[in-house]
Structures are given as structure tokens and as C-alpha cells.
Amino acid sequence: MATLKEFEEALREHGMNMALALLERLRERDRATRTVKPARRLTGQKMTPDLARQILELHASTGMTQQEIAFKVGVNQGRVNEVIKRGKWLTDDPHAPEAVARDKAVARLRGDPKPRKAASAKPVKAGEKAPPRARRNQGQLAFGDL
Template sequence: MATLKEFEDALREHGMNMALALLERLRERDRATRTVKPARRLTGQKMTPELARAILDLHATTGMTQQEIAFKVGVNQGRVNEVIKRGKWLTDDPQAPEAVARDKAKARLRGEPKPKKAAVKEKKVAPRRTNQGQLALGDL
């Protein structure tokens, strides 16, 4: 399959100026009508307990799919699924796993160093006794 540039070069090579002019006119028409369309969602909504309750309400009272709910409230479908299936984001608990993950991600974006884990103390293991007798099947 040839690229548009290769096609244009082939037209030039064969002296097909009328075809080149037509191609240029089509290009100009496309440039004139081309617009930059905004995305469905510029940024996702921040998940809050209120938004999670709204998602559950839409899910319970309408026949909307998770994708339709996500588009309506401005989050992705995975977040809707987490709210419906696992009950995430229904409380303002700062120790909830999703809140902790969100805070860690924000800290990474700000370039903050990772919090250091507390040093783990080594457990003292009692030495094994080597003078214990073992029974073998033949001893019985």
C-alpha cells in the first residue's frame, strides 16, 4: 500500500498535473473544514462519596450501563464498576485503600520522596538442637 506522499510523487513523475491540482484542492478543502473537537471529558471528576452515591443511585434507578453512567458523571467505566461491585469511595475514610493509593499517586506527581518504612528488627531464632533423636521406620 502506497502512502499519500508516494502517490503524489508518482503523479508528479508521470506528469499528471491535473490530478495533482485536484489533490491540492481537496487538501485545501479539508484544511478549511477541519476543526479540533473537544474530548468527551477534559479531565475526570474527582471521586467523592457524594459522586459514588450518585453512581449507585443511577445504577439502581435507571437501566443505564456502566459506560453510560461513567459518561454522564464524568469518570471512567472502571471507577463506576468499583463503586457498584466493591462499594469503593462510599466513605470519607482517609485510611481506605483507594484514598491511600490516591494520596501516594499525588505525592509521586509532586516529586515527594517515598515514606521510609520502619526498620524491621531481626527475629532471634533459637539454635536448633542437634542431639534430638529421630525415629526411622525401621525403629518401630
């Protein structure tokens, strides 16, 4: 398959001036009708109970698709689906699964260390050895390791 530039060069080689003129007219028409459209959204909105209620209201009162609602309120279509189908984000409960997942993701982005669970250490009696610690996976083998 030839590119438009290669096609134009072939027309020039064969002296097809009428076809070249037509091609130039098509380019000018294309330039005249071409527009630069802004990005759909730069950053997504933070999901809040108010935004979730607005999504439900738009879904119930209009014939808009989930994608259209997402574009209008500034979130992705997956979030709209979660609100409509599962009722997520409708409360300010900080212990709701979606709020916990959001907080964990924010902590990962900030580089905060993971909170570790406190180990239930059994007291060691005098003269006894402490039980061996569970070994952690030290990493994966690579092809050069063997």
C-alpha cells in the same frame, strides 16, 4: 506503501493533471470538515462519595455505558467500574482501602518518607552482644559487576 506526498509526486511525473485536481478537491473537502476537538478532560476529578453516588445514579437511571459515564463526570472508566461493581468510594471513611491507597499515592508524589514501623527491640543485658541486624538488599547486580 507510498505516502500521500509520494503519490502526488508520482501523479505529477506522469502528467496526470485530472487525478491531481481530484486529489486537491478531496483535500479541500477534508480541510472544510476537519475540526479540532477539545481533549476529553485535562485532569480527573477527585473521587468523592457524592461523585460515586452520581455515578450510581447515572448507571441506574440511564442506559449509558461506563465509558460514557466516565466522560460525563470527568473520571476514567476504571473508577466508574470500581464504584458500580465494588461499591468503592461511597463512604468518607479515611480507613477504607481506596482512601488509604490514595493517601499513600499522594504521599509518594509529594516525596514524603514512608512511615516506618517501630521495631520491637529487645533489651540487651549487660555483657551480651546485640543480635545482628537483618541485612538489606543492597541492590541488583549489573552486567558489568561480574
